[in-house]
Amino acid sequence: MPCKNCSLKPVYTALNNESLCSSHFLKYFERKVCKTIAQHKLIDRKDKIAVALSGGKDSSTLLYVLNKFHQKYRLNELHAILINEGIEGYRNITEKDAKKFCRELGIPLKIVDFRKEFKTSIDKLKKKMNPCSACGVLRRYSLNKAARDIGATKLATGHNLDDEAQSILMNSIKGNLEFSAKLGPKTGVLMHEKFVPRVKPLYFMLEKEVLIYSKLRKLPVTFIECPNAGGSFRNEVGRMLNELESKYPGTKQSIVNSFLGMLPLLREKFQKERIRTCRECGEPSVREVCRACQILKI
Amino acid sequence: MPCKNCSLKPVYTALNNESLCSSHFLKYFERKVCKTIAQHKLIDRKDKIAVALSGGKDSSTLLYVLNKFHQKYRLNELHAILINEGIEGYRNITEKDAKKFCRELGIPLKIVDFRKEFKTSIDKLKKKMNPCSACGVLRRYSLNKAARDIGATKLATGHNLDDEAQSILMNSIKGNLEFSAKLGPKTGVLMHEKFVPRVKPLYFMLEKEVLIYSKLRKLPVTFIECPNAGGSFRNEVGRMLNELESKYPGTKQSIVNSFLGMLPLLREKFQKERIRTCRECGEPSVREVCRACQILKI
Numbered sequence: 001m002p003c004k005n006c007s008l009k010p011v012y013t014a015l016n017n018e019s020l021c022s023s024h025f026l027k028y029f030e031r032k033v034c035k036t037i038a039q040h041k042l043i044d045r046k047d048k049i050a051v052a053l054s055g056g057k058d059s060s061t062l063l064y065v066l067n068k069f070h071q072k073y074r075l076n077e078l079h080a081i082l083i084n085e086g087i088e089g090y091r092n093i094t095e096k097d098a099k100k101f102c103r104e105l106g107i108p109l110k111i112v113d114f115r116k117e118f119k120t121s122i123d124k125l126k127k128k129m130n131p132c133s134a135c136g137v138l139r140r141y142s143l144n145k146a147a148r149d150i151g152a153t154k155l156a157t158g159h160n161l162d163d164e165a166q167s168i169l170m171n172s173i174k175g176n177l178e179f180s181a182k183l184g185p186k187t188g189v190l191m192h193e194k195f196v197p198r199v200k201p202l203y204f205m206l207e208k209e210v211l212i213y214s215k216l217r218k219l220p221v222t223f224i225e226c227p228n229a230g231g232s233f234r235n236e237v238g239r240m241l242n243e244l245e246s247k248y249p250g251t252k253q254s255i256v257n258s259f260l261g262m263l264p265l266l267r268e269k270f271q272k273e274r275i276r277t278c279r280e281c282g283e284p285s286v287r288e289v290c291r292a293c294q295i296l297k298i
Numbered sequence: 299m300p301c302k303n304c305s306l307k308p309v310y311t312a313l314n315n316e317s318l319c320s321s322h323f324l325k326y327f328e329r330k331v332c333k334t335i336a337q338h339k340l341i342d343r344k345d346k347i348a349v350a351l352s353g354g355k356d357s358s359t360l361l362y363v364l365n366k367f368h369q370k371y372r373l374n375e376l377h378a379i380l381i382n383e384g385i386e387g388y389r390n391i392t393e394k395d396a397k398k399f400c401r402e403l404g405i406p407l408k409i410v411d412f413r414k415e416f417k418t419s420i421d422k423l424k425k426k427m428n429p430c431s432a433c434g435v436l437r438r439y440s441l442n443k444a445a446r447d448i449g450a451t452k453l454a455t456g457h458n459l460d461d462e463a464q465s466i467l468m469n470s471i472k473g474n475l476e477f478s479a480k481l482g483p484k485t486g487v488l489m490h491e492k493f494v495p496r497v498k499p500l501y502f503m504l505e506k507e508v509l510i511y512s513k514l515r516k517l518p519v520t521f522i523e524c525p526n527a528g529g530s531f532r533n534e535v536g537r538m539l540n541e542l543e544s545k546y547p548g549t550k551q552s553i554v555n556s557f558l559g560m561l562p563l564l565r566e567k568f569q570k571e572r573i574r575t576c577r578e579c580g581e582p583s584v585r586e587v588c589r590a591c592q593i594l595k596i
Contacts, residue, residue, distance in 0.1 A: 168470075169470075171556075172466075172467075172470060172553060172556055172557070173542065173546075173549055173552060173553055174552055174556075175552040175553070175555050175556035175559075176556070177556045177559055177560060233546065236542070236545065240538050240541075240542075243538075244471065244534070244538075247534065248471075248531065251471055254471060254472055254473035255470060255471055255473070257473050258469075258470055258472075258473035258474070258475045259470070261473075261475055261567075262475060262560070262563075262564075262567075265560075265563040265564075265566075265567060266560075266563075268563075269560075269563060
């Protein structure tokens with residue numbers, strides 16, 4: 001079937017079975033991101049946005065789209081933050097691409113290097129602990145601190161619909177519903193004066209849509225995988241979800257929608273813990289000493 | 299590994315990796331059902347239990363186990379109810395086996411035949427509508443009425459852990475969380491004066507455990523499938539769950555546990571509708587005319 005709008009050759013068939021050519025796909029994508037931002041009140045004009053940029057397709061697409069909106073709607077400042085965790089043969093390559101991409105877009109890029117910030121690296125820490133848990137904690141910690149340092153009022157991440165559906169299913173399979181209470185398109189609002197709220201503008205975009213967008217826009221995306229990325233359980237659940245989605249189109253969307261219906265209840269049940277201030281570093285923490293400080297002491 | 303209790307040849311390895319011989323497996327199974335009944339207050343001594351018997355492994359096992367408890371703990375009366383939906387080449391066979399089984403156990407069996415009760419059958423209805431939805435509605439309707447007619451205070455069904463984990467996952471994938479509010483080991487308490495509360499004593503037993511139990515006890519179980527049984531989506535989800543369970547043992551249990559943590563919130567959110575009395579037949583209904591009456595009018 002040709003594009004429903006202009007009869008040109010289609011590049012994508014949406015869930016409603018409508019085919020879209022390249023330029024109408026790009027419009028569809030951007031409109032849907034715009035709608036997500038509006039409906040879930042992710043960003044307003046006064047916000048100063050920091051985008052967590054890894055150099056992968058999701059965060060690069062997010063930065064590109066927000067930069068378009070930024071120009072169109074004359075939004076407040078837009079920044080990018082890249083975390084260099086010190087993973088040899090991986091982050092040094094993506095860092096170079098990210099720098100070039102930000103230069104091209106004219107977006108200021110702040111780089112946080114674990115080796116300077118923490119006097120360590122994931123390559124070093126992985127000898128003592130699971131590198132992915134350490135990386136997750138220290139990345140979140142550094143992103144928040146860096147976003148606050150540049151005066152950002154929102155931190156935008158590139159999570160897409162696949163990521164969210166996977167997390168929801170993983171948590172419900174593993175019985176970790178309290179982790180699901182931390183999901184959703186917008187988190188951490190009014191949590192702690194030092195915590196920058198997080199938003200996920202690509203929340204309703206399928207991973208394959210993000211991929212197509214990044215290819216059509218010829219974004220300088222790095223497709224190398226982190227050498228530590230095992231995440232076999234996430235991969236397993238992701239594979240299952242792809243299988244279900246191909247047999248029952250709309251599965252991922254439906255999982256996320258039904259989750260959003262439950263999210264207020266989940267938050268009511270699980271998010272009762274007071275967010276305190278870490279005794280050692282002064283950053284937000286649920287414990288007396290935050291997990292980042294705990295990891296760095298090991 | 300030999301049986302952890304007596305070193306005999308094992309027939310089953312439980313989730314905690316302990317091997318069990320035939321007689322210790324039977325004990326393990328019965329104890330776990332007993333624990334489920336006690337922990338979730340499914341049955342008490344004053345209850346008169348009606349078991350929904352289909353002749354399959356689950357309901358036959360349930361009837362057998364409850365009959366054992368019935369004798370051991372001198373429970374109140376135990377009855378069985380079989381619904382003959384009028385499905386040629388299927389139910390007539392299982393009905394014969396069920397009659398024989400109840401005779402052997404000395405348990406009174408009440409048979410409800412759709413052809414007498416409703417002057418129709420699923421074989422007839424399937425020409426006009428999806429046979430499985432009609433069958434589900436009319437079975438639930440008839441089981442409740444029959445249980446009430448014999449004065450039962452609880453209706454016990456043979457649902458196992460696999461059934462429940464599948465339903466939970468199916469509902470969350472399809473975005474039907476309001477259906478999940480109707481799951482759980484015990485439902486319908488104080489819902490309507492004419493509604494007999496339902497309990498699932500095999501709630502925490504894996505399907506394969508029920509299968510092994512029914513084989514070891516040499517129960518006269520019918521393994522023929524209903525000719526209408528398609529349920530491709532349930533089968534799909536069941537297959538996925540089996541795959542996950544074999545890679546991550548305990549997955550089904552963990553899905554159900556995490557669901558049980560959420561169930562009170564789900565019920566609070568979704569079970570606010572008043573249960574009324576059907577204008578036509580006087581049975582409990584969420585609508586003015588119950589779904590059974592609606593189906594029978596088509």
